Amino acid sequence: MSLDTITTAIKTVIAGADPVSLVHDYERWANEPDAFKALYIPADQPDEAHYVRAWLIKWMSSAKEPLTHSDEVTLHTFALRFLHSVKDETATEKAAAAIVETVIAAFHNNPTMGLAGSTVQPQIGSGAFQLTPTLDRNEYLQIGQVLCHFFELRLIVQEDR
Numbered sequence: 505m506s507l508d509t510i511t512t513a514i515k516t517v518i519a520g521a522d523p524v525s526l527v528h529d530y531e532r533w534a535n536e537p538d539a540f541k542a543l544y545i546p547a548d549q550p551d552e553a554h555y556v557r558a559w560l561i562k563w564m565s566s567a568k569e570p571l572t573h574s575d576e577v578t579l580h581t582f583a584l585r586f587l588h589s590v591k592d593e594t595a596t597e598k599a600a601a602a603i604v605e606t607v608i609a610a611f612h613n614n615p616t617m618g619l620a621g622s623t624v625q626p627q628i629g630s631g632a633f634q635l636t637p638t639l640d641r642n643e644y645l646q647i648g649q650v651l652c653h654f655f656e657l658r659l660i661v662q663e664d665r
Contacts, residue, residue: 505619505663510580511561513617514659518559518584521610522603524548525586526558540648544587555589555596556652559607571627577662579626584637584657589650600653601642608637608657617661626662636660 511529519527526546534540544558562583571577584607588600611617612635615624624636637657645654 505622507563507566507580509619510617510622510661510663511563511582513619513622514561514582514584514661517610517614517617518561518607521607522559524557525603527561528558529561531560531562531585532558537648544647555591556587556647556650557589558587560585560587575664577627577664580661580663582659582661583640584659586655586657587645587647587652588655589652590644597653600655604639604655604657608639611635611637611659621664623662624659626660 515527515529518525524546526544528543532543534543544556545554546557562585564581564583566578566580568576568578586600586604586607588596588603590596611624615635616622617624625634626636637659639655640658641654641656643654645652
């Protein structure tokens with residue numbers, strides 16, 4: 505199975521769980537304000553908030569691991585990065601955390617992501633027998649003049665060979 509197929513499945517799960525946010529299947533950056541808005545600020549948001557609200561999927565690594573003496577699996581690690589504008593008076597930290605929890609639950613409720621021979625509950629390696637994604641980072645990030653909540657989830661996809 506190709507990384508593109510896996511990345512597309514990840515994007516589909518995220519978009520299904522969070523239909524408002526923009527979801528990019530690789531890291532996107534922009535220097536111009538209009539390009540930044542197009543990449544990070546969804547046009548259709550509740551209450552016309554115009555928040556930065558975007559997911560970035562980044563492939564971090566792949567490793568083959570022996571499962572038995574004759575079988576092996578490939579473990580693909582992805583960083584799922586979520587950006588959401590900070591607006592303290594509207595409790596955006598709580599709203600952003602709720603979105604992240606919804607996306608995590610979507611993967612836990614669909615561990616194969618609709619792909620035969622794959623799972624987000626690896627049988628071996630550092631994430632063995634735990635459902636992923638897991639939260640690795642919850643901090644703030646300044647992008648241009650916009651302060652954002654920045655969440656990074658670690659997703660391990662086991663691909664049976």
